[in-house]
Amino acid sequence: MIRVLLADDQILVRAGFRALLDAQPDISVAGEAADGHEALSLVRELRPDLVLMDIRMPELDGLAATRHITEDESLDGVKVVMLTTFELDEYVFEALRSGASGFLVKDTEPDELLRAVRAVVAGDALLSPSVTRRLIAEFAARSKEPADAALLAQLTDREREVMTLVGIGLSNEEIARRLVVSPLTAKTHVSRAMVKLGARDRAQLVVLAYESGLVRPGWLG
Known part of the structure; x- marks a missing residue:
């Protein structure tokens, strides 16, 4: 329940x-x-x-x-x-x-x-991915306190790639299709990126993707 x-x-x-x-x-x-x-x-x-x-x-x-x-x-x-x-x-x-x-x-x-x-x-x-994505892009562009880009150095190349796809609003299933991997593998990469960056959940991972410059406002995938 x-x-x-x-x-x-x-x-x-x-x-x-x-x-x-x-x-x-x-x-x-x-x-x-x-x-x-x-x-x-x-x-x-x-x-x-x-x-x-x-x-x-x-x-x-x-x-x-x-x-x-x-x-x-x-x-x-x-x-x-x-x-x-x-x-x-x-x-x-x-x-x-x-x-x-x-x-x-x-x-x-x-x-x-x-x-x-x-x-x-x-x-x-x-x-509401389409609306949320536009909103995050809008206000990330105005953010006066950008995240430390050095945080991303903790990620592997694949984790950065997956984080970019999360940032443009793709689900685990869509990420899996894009990268030709299983949904479970995509989910694992997302989870590892969240743990390394201290993100509470997927929404914060998206915010970090924009604030660090990994994803730029207007990118829709």
């Missing part, structure tokens, strides 16, 4: 998500929070698998709450997906840098929301 915490200051938004998620046989809503402080408290108490976190909330916003969660080693198993009203929200890229596993627009289709919840918990951190 996938346990989800809803964090949004709008009660109707939470009610809509709860009705959809609780109707699924493999998903349950573990709790609801109306602000970032309440979300943090409930995350520590309930240890959900996933938090659907609104970016803009009173008291403590979703961005700060996400940092608290992702920086707490005792909460390593908790994934965070940001909820935003607009696709190109100025805070979404910063949220991904802070450790969020992806983002969803609040008016996303129900089926897409359910797929996203299941995908993130399964480890496929990048959501």
Whole structure:
């Protein structure tokens, strides 16, 4: 059973998500929070698998709450997906840098929301690849604190190649076809790159690919 915490200051938004998620046989809503402080408290108490976190909330916003969660080693198993009203929200890229596993627009289709919840918990951190890729490229280009390119020296040539393909939005299966290897081999290369670079998940690997210059804004593969 996938346990989800809803964090949004709008009660109707939470009610809509709860009705959809609780109707699924493999998903349950573990709790609801109306602000970032309440979300943090409930995350520590309930240890959900996933938090659907609104970016803009009173008291403590979703961005700060996400940092608290992702920086707490005792909460390593908790994934965070940001909820935003607009696709190109100025805070979404910063949220991904802070450790969020992806983002969803609040008016996303129900089926897409359910797929996203299941995908993130399964480890496929990048959501809505075409939109997320454009957003990351947009804000990576504006980043004032580029990652240390020397980090990439830790990677093998194949791992750098795989990281580039992850950065342009390809799935493990697509990477496998591109490189003529098995999906398991592609997944292994992705996992090794994440471990070497200290990336929390696939979304952070994409961010690092852009920030280090391995992938440049506008590359679509």
